[in-house]
Amino acid sequence: MKIVTILGARPQFVKAAVVSREILKNAGIREVIIHTGQHYDKNMSDIFFEEMEIPSPDYNLNINGLSHGAMTGEMLKGIESILLSEKPDYVMVYGDTNSTIAGALAAKKIHIKVAHVEAGLRSFNIRMPEEVNRILTDRISDKLYCPTQTAVDNLLREGYAALDGQIHKTGDVMLDAALFYSRKAKEKSAIIDTLGLDKFILCTIHRAENTDDLDRLRSIVNAINEIAGSIRVVVPIHPRTRNILAKHDISVNFDMIDPVGYFDMLNLITHCSLVMTDSGGLQKEAFYFKKNCVTLRDETEWVELIDNGFAVCVGSDTCKILEAYHGLLHKDNDFSLDLYGKGDASEKIVAGLFN
Template sequence: MKLITIIGARPQFIKAAAVSREISKHEDLTEIIVHTGQHFDENMSEIFFEELQIPRPHYNLDINSVGHGAMTGRMLEGIEEILIKEHPDFVLVYGDTNSTIAGALAAKKLKLKVVHIEAGLRSFNMDMPEEINRILTDRISDILFCPTQVAYQNLVNEGFKNYDCNVVVNGDVMQDAAIFYSKSSEEKSGILKKLDKKDFILCTIHRAENTDNRSKLRNIVETLNKINREISVVLPLHPRTLKILQRNNISAEFDIIDPVGYLDMIQLLKHCSLVMTDSGGLQKEAYFFNKNCITLREETEWVELIEYGYNILVGSDPEKIYHAYSKMIKKEFKKENDLYGGGRASEVIVNNLLKTNLIMTPE
């Protein structure tokens, strides 16, 4: 059986690596990895692949730094050529990027089987390009692997039991990755020694809804300044966002550091006192490493974290942010359930791909 994996962003490489490790256990499975080049990332150097034991892509389309339409169109063209040449049994796509929808569309129009990993997630915010990508990818996929029961229920509510597809609740492959890399992060990361802080809040801000809205960004930064007077705030920040702060004369009194790699981020997560973020992935990773989280957005795809009290949504409202901080910094983290599969998500994916006659039943 031949599988082609389409990925384009650094987090997708980490997720796909977890599945690739499971695929490699089966001699009758062959995987070909296609990197669209969507996120040009200097961190994806030789050391990125070596440290994280990630398979190097067989194809690199090097498509980046163009608008949504041009990017998706070029990806469609490039992916289609590869699929015609390789003719796989399954095409695997991850998440909700332009690479995801381009891979799914190219495969479907060639009548190839599409597998969507991280299916069924919904923010119910159609202003998000990611929401459009995930909805369309789900609809044309043949096998949909849902990270949570909530994601599965979203698909049921949208009528997927009436479609010719198979839906499986498999857990979250990112938890597989977090477990795998936790030990090596202790050995290879030097971020804590460099940072030299005992107590700190780990914060990230990157979503356009915050960075491109001057009022929201100012509210968030000024509230972080207030919190920083009580406990240190550490913010790995992309240079683009730093320029936005400087251009708008928004002064940060807390520690801004350069963007960090995955192993460094794990160490920051494991040793911080609290997480504040607008990242979907970091919300889950906070849970993986037993940290409470405050989400600087109006909605989240990971509603189970809200439901069980591990996470609070605050948007950019200063009063809500500070109130949530005051509550969550004191709250003991008690993991009383396993929301994301316990590290077996990749195993479930591969076992299901090896089976036939899948039915729409949660694992």
């Protein structure tokens, strides 16, 4: 069996690392990796392959910095050409990025089966590009690998039981990665000492809904600035977000640092007092490392975190952000709750290819 794996963004590198390791254990599968180039900064791309010992991509399309339509179109063109040459049995896609939908569409149009890792997630906000990507990818996938029961239920409500795709509840591959790589992170990351960190809040802001809407961005920054007056706030910042802040003269008094590799991020999560983020993956990683989370979004696909009190969705409202910060900073939660499986999702995903 030959699988072509499509990667393009940081979370996909993390997820693919553990699945690729499982694939390597199976002599009956050959994997070919296409990197679309969607994340092109070294700290957001190359370093992940190096740190996590992911096989180097067989192809790199270097497609980035374009609008959604232009980027997806260029990816479709490049991926299709490779698939026609490689003739795989499956194309495996991850998550909900432009790379995801481009890979799935390119495969399906030339009758190659699609396996979607993180199927069934829904924010129910169709204005989000990620929501469009995940819905369309699910609809044309042959293997739907769901990380949670909520994801399975979403697909069943949408009528997937009557469609051709096979639904598999696997647990979350990011839990696999967190368990495996946290040991290496302790040995290889020196970021805590380098930055001289003691008590601090870890924060990320990258979604277009927050960075492209200046009212939302200013509101979030105002809240973080106020919090930074009483506790250190560390923000690994995407170059695009940093440029927006500078262009519009939005002042910050928190610590902006360059994007970090996965090991550094794991160490930051491990040692922080609280996570504040608009990232889907970081919401879950906070839970894995027993940290409460202020979710800087109006909704989240990871509803079980909200339902069980591990996170609060606050949107961009300054007052709500501050209220959630004070409410969660010292809240004692039971993080032993099984929300995302046992850390064997990658095994189930690979096994599912043969079912």
